[in-house]
Amino acid sequence: MQIDLRLKQKEHDYKVYINELERIELKGKVAIVTNPKVAGLHLKRLLDVLKCDDYFIVTVPDGEEYKNLTTVESILEQLFTSRLDRSSTLIAFGGGVISDMVGFVASIYQRGIKFINIPTTLLSQVDASVGGKTGVNNKFGKNLIGSFYQPEAVYCESKFLQTLAKREFSAGVAEAIKMAVTFDKEMFEWLENADLNDEKNLANLIYKAVGIKANVVMDDEKEKSVRAVLNYGHTFAHVIENQTNYKTYLHGEAVAIGINMANALALHLGLMSKEEVERVKRLLLKFDLPTSYKINDEELFCDAFFLDKKSENSKIKFILADGIGNAVIKDNISKSDVLKVLREFK
């Protein structure tokens, strides 16, 4: 299966291949950036299909807490030492942390070189590896430093997911649920019934999610409008991740909690019924995802929204589900409404 991404600048067009990784042929030097765990599990399979003259392996530590400028500098250093030039290609081989960082490195190495995404986590296959958002975290928040920079191609292989821990797998499902709730009621119903242990269903899930993501990105690459909807659940998730130092929850888990918090706000504002909120929660629970987080200080939690990069002119944008299968962007929600809902999570 293939999905085409056609962008405003034709030279940025690319394809997402699902279960079609048979041969990658590249000219010039290649650097595969990965982490020790992914390399141990899957590198051989990648090397079997990679045809190029000269390649290097660069590893970075595994985990969201290493998605920062220090790691970016260490990757850059290794690329310069390996003398990569403007004709070289980077391959991001790992989860969302790797693809976000490698995309960023590709965008600033000698003012931009090519990169290919080969995501090895479900989260990255259904979401992070597609669409050209790159970046790293800093102490002020998530993905606050980065660029829009598109890959040359994305290869999603469901085989790589066989070794994925159950928690990691579920975290990926959370991002797919995000897309279903905001864009696709049919997919939501399909997810309620589908057995994702079935290989064919899994490939289908990736295809459905990448299809939604591709359409959104083609409409609005730089997130001036509809692309913001993909941040559903994330405004809350970013604060939760930040407060827990990116250690307690996987990103997708924080998103699951964030979805449930956003829905509580949607319920409060009359956008969702109690039944719809419960139905989404049931789907999250079907995949053993967390849906609650103890907020100790709702004022502090609310203030933390402010520096989330989606806010402009001090207005906080909330992405809320409007029933199941639709979403709205709200930037006029009063602080007292938000605080009231946050208090439910005390």
Place this chain on the structure above:
Amino acid sequence: MQIDLRLKQKEHDYKVYINELERIELKGKVAIVTNPKVAGLHLKRLLDVLKCDDYFIVTVPDGEEYKNLTTVESILEQLFTSRLDRSSTLIAFGGGVISDMVGFVASIYQRGIKFINIPTTLLSQVDASVGGKTGVNNKFGKNLIGSFYQPEAVYCESKFLQTLAKREFSAGVAEAIKMAVTFDKEMFEWLENADLNDEKNLANLIYKAVGIKANVVMDDEKEKSVRAVLNYGHTFAHVIENQTNYKTYLHGEAVAIGINMANALALHLGLMSKEEVERVKRLLLKFDLPTSYKINDEELFCDAFFLDKKSENSKIKFILADGIGNAVIKDNISKSDVLKVLREFK
């Protein structure tokens, strides 16, 4: 005087204003990034014409040796602390070091915010502030980390040059000479006779140089072809600057030496006559620019070309003048030819 830059992506179009800084009106937060010296000399004049609700001043140390990722991080930190968001604007107020760094910061802060260049050195006014090349140096070389990212507008004010040290001024003239030799014989002849102490001549010089730069950038924004010609003299200059830790020569001074070295190579290859080489050298000397540098080890000097980012697939690209007013890009010059010419500088 105004010069229009029209680019492939229409939303990136902008104007360069020469001696037209009367009022800058901006919405959202503004951060002016400058250095202590420029701020002391000229900030008041900028603040007199800046109309906005909320602004911050961020200073960075003066000098090419601070054009690195550490300084970039320090700027980012101050912007996050000041809570700049996606609707904010950065103003780069200083020389080429400032505009290169601020442009880079603007390109990666929250995946890209607006920036305006107000160059206060001649070098930056005639060259660096126009065209969207941003970046910083690292131990491997100059501008090796960066992006292509266009400003919203550029304001060149010859008044800011009145306080410029003579050496700084001459360094700027070197970049203008670069453009004249490679693109414009008439401008070269004009420069041979012009008195740049005359205000009108100075404004004219900026207008001529920006005009050439704008045409080149409009033709080839991402340096796939003709824009590389603007690197005339720079392949040599970068090695010289690196070997002297960016401390002995101003960038423009190193370019002047580099121009003379490139011309020696052009003479050796029969592209320039001895008279033409001497004529360019005379023009450099008219502005008290250096034209020579003692190469201790020509093999080492030659190896250093390799990691210069213009090289692809181990081929070193040399930009050479083909007479005065024309240039060629050569990627097939033998190492022995290069070494032979470098030996003349021992």
